[in-house]
Amino acid sequence: MESSPPTAVRSTSPAPPAPAVGFAGLGRMGLPLAQRLLQSGIPVVVYNRTQSKAESLVPAGARWAASPRDLAKAIGKGVTFLMLTDGKAVRGVLFGRGGLARAAAEGALVVDLSTIDPEESRANAARLRERGVHYIDAPVGGSVDAATRGELTLFVGGEASDVGRVRPLLERVGRRIDHMGPVGAGTSSKLVNNLLTVGITALSSEALTLADAFHLDRPQILEVLQAGGGRSGMLESKSPSFLARQYPAQFTTVLARKDLRLIERAASREGRVLKMTREARKLYDEAIAQGHADEDFASVLEVALSRGRTGTPKPLPGPATPSSGPPEDGGPAPN
Ligand SMILES: NC(=O)c1ccc[n+]([C@@H]2O[C@H](COP(=O)([O-])OP(=O)(O)OC[C@H]3O[C@@H](n4cnc5c(N)ncnc54)[C@H](OP(=O)(O)O)[C@@H]3O)[C@@H](O)[C@H]2O)c1
Known part of the structure; x- marks a missing residue:
């Protein structure tokens, strides 16, 4: 009698559970x-x-x-x-x-x-x-x-x-x-990343303050900015908050400020001065002082807008022509 060919042995036991x-x-x-x-x-x-x-x-x-x-x-x-x-x-x-x-x-x-x-x-x-x-x-x-x-x-x-x-x-x-x-290269990289994400959000809030001063339509300017060289992931993801002026927290203002403080401290340890980061951090300091600590960090828009409102408008010196405008090298403006 011919013996049947050997068949592959299939294990019926379940795979071991993944470790917790x-x-x-x-x-x-x-x-x-x-x-x-x-x-x-x-x-x-x-x-x-x-x-x-x-x-x-x-x-x-x-x-x-x-x-x-x-x-x-x-x-x-x-x-x-x-x-x-x-x-x-x-x-x-x-x-x-x-x-x-x-x-x-x-x-x-x-x-x-x-x-x-x-x-x-x-x-x-x-x-x-x-x-x-x-x-x-x-x-x-x-x-x-x-x-x-x-x-x-x-x-x-x-x-x-x-x-x-x-x-x-x-x-x-x-x-x-x-x-x-x-070890440490991950957190170092993250701080570099957040200098940009938190910094860009602060700068975006100033850009929108300027847009308001120019009486531009906010939804329209936000949309067109995303088609230009100033587009950014943060501007995109924060646009709904910037439009509604509502800031349900994803990443809180207090944590954003924490990261800017970490960045300033780590940079100073390395002998670097990050002046724009410092200015951004002050914006978040103000947001926290104004009660936005536990809201999303996009709430810096409120600070930027309120700063704009309290500023005293300066009269323009005259038509902004090359002959009458302030010189571009930052020298004394004509009287
Ligand atoms: N949210 C974001 O979008 C985001 C994005 C990227 C990175 N991160 C980073 O991820 C981390 C967590 O952020 P998150 O937004 O999840 O913050 P979160 O919602 O405030 O949660 C913080 C967590 O830390 C715990 N905690 C705080 N102090 C503690 C202490 N002294 N002892 C034990 N537990 C303590 C809290 O416990 P309780 O529940 O008891 O308060 C909570 O579980 C932060 O380092 C943040 O910078 C956040």
């Missing part, structure tokens, strides 16, 4: 990111200082950890993301009472998505390394909408092996992942 990842910080950005990880089938253990913000995640399958230490214990040698306000919050979650560092297993990896000072990124990495814990900085470009859609840009700093290890997870939340160099 940790997520600390469920604010405007952290919540949609944790949601995305859950939606892509990754078990997530979450911690947030204010527990109520995790409520929508638990029915979606997330496990709650009562402290960063409990989170570290649950994750073992795995990966934990941080998405926190600033350097102080990151330090507290990592090294404060009930912090993550003491309980973290050797070989665990912390991915800090927060925008903080590059020096703080390097200090955090060094302190964690003493415990055998790895750290990369991976702050993000893009706001809440991009986080929800998994279309963030990630500026990554760290050891290539750590970046390689976490890349499949980063791909769940980011459209573009750029490894910029060692």
Whole structure:
């Protein structure tokens, strides 16, 4: 009797479950990111200082950890993301009472998505390394909408092996992942990025103030500007707020000012003076003083418009002809 040809053995056992990842910080950005990880089938253990913000995640399958230490214990040698306000919050979650560092297993990896000072990124990495814990900085470009859609840009700093290890997870939340160099290169790149995004928004608000002074139609000028050399992603994304003069927060004014302060501090450490950044920061200082701290940072438009209104109009010296106008080299204007 002929024996039948051997058939390929098919395993019927299911694929092993993906290891759980940790997520600390469920604010405007952290919540949609944790949601995305859950939606892509990754078990997530979450911690947030204010527990109520995790409520929508638990029915979606997330496990709650009562402290960063409990989170570290649950994750073992795995990966934990941080998405926190600033350097102080990151330090507290990592090294404060009930912090993550003491309980973290050797070989665990912390991915800090927060925008903080590059020096703080390097200090955090060094302190964690003493415990055998790895750290990369991976702050993000893009706001809440991009986080929800998994279309963030990630500026990554760290050891290539750590970046390689976490890349499949980063791909769940980011459209573009750029490894910029060692630890601190991610946060450095993010500060360069935000000098532009936050600065352009301040400058856009002054441009619209000038447009108002010229009695131009705001919807029309916003549209035509996007066809010219002054077009920008920020002008486009902030146009609805600029038109409605309503500022529901995606990225708050107080966080924008935080980033400009970080930029000024880091630049001064490197012996650089960024005068336009300083002027932009003053605009955000005023916005916060006028009560716009927790609104979107597009609220600087209100400051720029109010500055315009309080200025005393100067009488024009005469027809703006080359003979009668002020000289272009900045010399004394004719009387
Ligand atoms: N929003 C954006 O469009 C955007 C875009 C790119 C980058 N970023 C950066 O991403 C980070 C998060 O921004 P976000 O807009 O998500 O801010 P957010 O909504 O204010 O959330 C901040 C998170 O940090 C937590 N936190 C603050 N202080 C803490 C402390 N001392 N201890 C423990 N947890 C603390 C908050 O906990 P509670 O819930 O208890 O307050 C919350 O989970 C910031 O570094 C920001 O610059 C934001």
